[in-house]
Each structure stands twice: as structure tokens, then as C-alpha cells.
Amino acid sequence: xxxxxxxxxxxxxxxxxxxxxxxxxxxxxxxxxxxxxxxxxxxxxxxxxxxxxxxxxxxxxxxxxxxxxxxxxxxxxxxxxxxxxxxxxxxxxxxxxxxxxxxxxxxxxxxxxxxxxxxxxxxxxxxxxxxxxxxxxxxxxxxxxxxxxxxxxxxxxxxxxxxxxxxxxxxxxxxxxxxxxxxxxxxxxxxxxxxxxxxxxxxxxxxxxxxxxxxxxxxxxxxxxxxxxxxxxxxxxxxxxxxxxxxxxxxxxxxxxxxxxxxxxxxxxxxxxxxxxxxxxxxxxxxxxxxxxxxxxxxxxx
Numbered sequence: 001x002x003x004x005x006x007x008x009x010x011x012x013x014x015x016x017x018x019x020x021x022x023x024x025x026x027x028x029x030x031x032x033x034x035x036x037x038x039x040x041x042x043x044x045x046x047x048x049x050x051x052x053x054x055x056x057x058x059x060x061x062x063x064x065x066x067x068x069x070x071x072x073x074x075x076x077x078x079x080x081x082x083x084x085x086x087x088x089x090x091x092x093x094x095x096x097x098x099x100x101x102x103x104x105x106x107x108x109x110x111x112x113x114x115x116x117x118x119x120x121x122x123x124x125x126x127x128x129x130x131x132x133x134x135x136x137x138x139x140x141x142x143x144x145x146x147x148x149x150x151x152x153x154x155x156x157x158x159x160x161x162x163x164x165x166x167x168x169x170x171x172x173x174x175x176x177x178x179x180x181x182x183x184x185x186x187x188x189x190x191x192x193x194x195x196x197x198x199x200x201x202x203x204x205x206x207x208x209x210x211x212x213x214x215x216x217x218x219x220x221x222x223x224x225x226x227x228x229x230x231x232x233x234x235x236x237x238x239x240x241x242x243x244x245x246x247x248x249x250x251x252x253x254x255x256x257x258x259x260x261x262x263x264x265x266x267x268x269x270x271x272x273x274x275x276x277x278x279x280x281x282x283x284x285x286x287x288x289x290x291x292x293x294x295x296x297x298x299x300x301x302x
Contacts, residue, residue, distance in 0.1 A: 006047050011073055013040035014052065018062055018070035094123045094280035099130035099144040103223035104267060107243045109145070116287045123280045131195055131221060136272040142281060144270045147195075152270050158285060160267040160292040164260040165199065165238040168253045169230050180256045182207045189235030190217040191226050199238045203261045227253065242299065267292075 016026035017037060027034045045052050052066035062070060100109060105127050113125060130144065133152055150157035167185055174180065180188075182204065190200050192215065201214040217235060220226050226237040227244050231252050238261060239253075247253040269288055275281055 006044050007040075010040045010044040010047070011077065013037050014044050015070060015073050015077055017041060017053070017060070018066060019074070021060060021062060023060060094278075096123060096125045096280055096284055097140050097142045098125055098127055098284075099134070099139070099141045099146075100127050101131055101146055101267075102129040103243050104145060104147070105129070106224065107245075112291055115291070116284065119287065120280070120283050123283060125284065142275055142278070143272075143284070145267060146270060147265060147267050149265050150268045150270075154273055155270045156273060156276050158269040158271075158289050160269060160288065161242075161296050162266045163240045163263060165196075165203075165240045166258065166260050167203070167236050167256040168227075168239050168241075168244065168248075169236040169256050170233050171251060171254050172233050173230075173236065174254050174256060179258065182209055182257060182259075185236055185256060186211045186213075190214065191229050191235040191237040192217045192219040193223065193226055193238065194219050194221040196238070199261060202263070203238060203259075206262055207259065242295075 013026060013030065013032070013036075016029050017023050020026050020029070023034050023037045023041070026032075027037045030037070041053065048069075050065050050069075051063050052069065053060040054063055109127075116123075116125065128141070130141075130146070133146060133148070134141075134144075136144075136154065145160070146152075147163060150159065167180075169188070173188065186204065186209065190213070193199055197215065197219075200217075201211075204211045204214050218229070220229060223239050223243050226239055227247060229235065230237045230239070231247065236256055241248060241255065244253055248255070269285060271281055271285065
């Protein structure tokens with residue numbers, strides 16, 4: 001069945017004319033004549049059986065239908081352009097589209113990614129934030145790094161590292177009482193992590209405590225948000241120390257009590273089974289797993 005899609009030339013002409021609300025300016029932008037723009041717009045209106053512009057002696061003005069359609073057409077043309085540039089950019093290199101949990105990607109992966117680029121200059125790694133699992137078949141992602149139990153249907157998993165979050169806060173909140181007791185921590189505002197809703201409850205339970213208000217407090221989706229809130233004296237947060245190494249070293253955050261939250265979950269690299277034979281993905285997998293193992297060893301020895 002033939003698709004009900006106008007010609008690309010007509011859509012491009014319409015988008016330019018709608019953006020400028022001028023056939024003349026659209027013609028100048030596209031290096032066409034004004035009459036050519038008029039013909040393209042006319043053919044599009046005939047195809048749609050909808051008037052897109054009102055003509056007058058002073059020029060043209062978008063109709064309500066034209067305004068609505070122009071916004072949607074502009075969005076789709078932008079998407080086609082991005083996809084086209086992406087394909088053009090892949091001609092001489094291998095590209096990995098990687099979904100990654102944001103703070104891990106920013107604080108741990110990116111500072112080390114230059115090493116992979118040095119070893120594999122022909123491979124480009126693009127990063128996109130994703131905080132929760134998804135269906136690979138519905139996206140363009142080649143792999144993902146996420147925190148969980150590695151139960152992701154249709155994928156091959158590679159464990160990277162544990163999280164081991166600990167309670168942290170600003171030095172101001174600690175004052176002269178470092179380290180704080182668990183009971184004292186329970187009395188402070190507890191900053192909650194959206195994707196770890198039971199974190200504080202599990203932490204207190206690991207110490208044999210039952211705290212009624214362990215799930216109360218403002219919620220933030222990213223660890224980076226939790227860190228900022230903690231630095232601004234808004235409360236105490238459970239954050240993996242390796243994600244806030246700079247803040248700890250600079251004294252902007254302090255560990256309130258050296259008791260990590262035990263967990264069977266970890267950060268994993270997930271690769272769809274249909275892509276496990278990709279040479280570029282195998283190279284990235286081997287580098288990432290080795291880098292994570294070396295980091296875990298170095299951290300343990302310190």
C-alpha cells in the first residue's frame with residue numbers, strides 16, 4: 001500500500017515558508033524562485049485538501065491548520081536531518097549508541113573514556129541518559145549500562161561494580177559530631193533517590209533499626225541532584241562514594257557514618273544478544289570490564 005506522504009521538496013518548501021511567513025524569504029533560503037515555492041506550496045495544499053496560507057496583497061499568513069502542521073513537519077524534518085548526519089558520520093568508523101545511567105556516565109565513565117578512544121580510535125561511543133530498563137528493539141541503542149540485578153530479557157550481562165552507598169552530608173551539617181550515629185542520622189532530613197525508594201529503609205535495617213520516617217523526605221531522580229542537595233545543607237543522602245570522589249576530596253561533602261548499604265545489585269553492561277558478535281562492542285566490553293575490575297582492585301587496596 002502506497003504511503004500517504006507528500007513530496008520532500010514540498011515539505012521543505014512549506015517548512016521554510018512557514019518559518020519566515022514569506023515565500024520570498026523561503027525562496028532565498030532554498031535558492032529557488034518565488035514561483036517555485038508557490039508551486040510547491042500549492043501542490044502540498046492540493047495533496048492535503050487543506051489551505052495552509054492565507055494570501056493577501058501584504059503577503060501570506062499561516063492558517064490555524066498551517067501553523068499546526070508546520071510545527072509537526074519541522075520536528076520531523078529535524079529528525080530526518082539528525083538521522084542523515086548520523087549515517088553520514090558512520091562512513092569511516094564504528095559507532096556505539098550507549099544508554100547509561102546519568103551520574104555513573106558523567107562521574108565515572110566519561111573521565112576514563114579517553115583511554116578507550118586512544119586504544120580504539122576507529123570506534124565512536126555516543127552516550128544517552130536512561131535511568132530505567134527499556135526494550136532494545138524499540139530503540140537505536142547498541143548497549144546499556146544500568147544498575148540492577150542483570151535480569152534483562154534477551155541480553156548478555158557483564159557485571160562492572162557494586163554501588164555501596166554511604167550516608168553523606170555537608171561539613172556544616174556534621175559540625176563537630178563526626179561521625180554521626182545512626183540514631184542521629186535518623187533525626188535529620190533524609191534525601192531520597194527516586195530509583196532507590198527503599199534505600200534508607202534497607203540501610204537502617206542493616207543496622208538493626210526500624211525508623212518510621214525512613215521513606216519520607218524530598219525525592220530526586222539522580223545522584224548528582226542528591227549530592228547538590230546535600231551540599232546545600234538540605235539533608236543527608238545515601239550516595240556511592242565513587243560517584244562523588246571530587247566532592248569528598250574537596251571537603252564539600254563528608255561521610256557521616258562509614259557503613260555502606262549492602263546490596264546484591266550492581267552496575268552492569270547489557271548487550272542485546274543479536275549484537276554480541278559486533279567487533280566494536282566486544283572491544284568496548286573487554287575494555288570496560290577490565291577498567292572496572294582494575295578500579296575495584298585499586299579501591300579495595302586503598
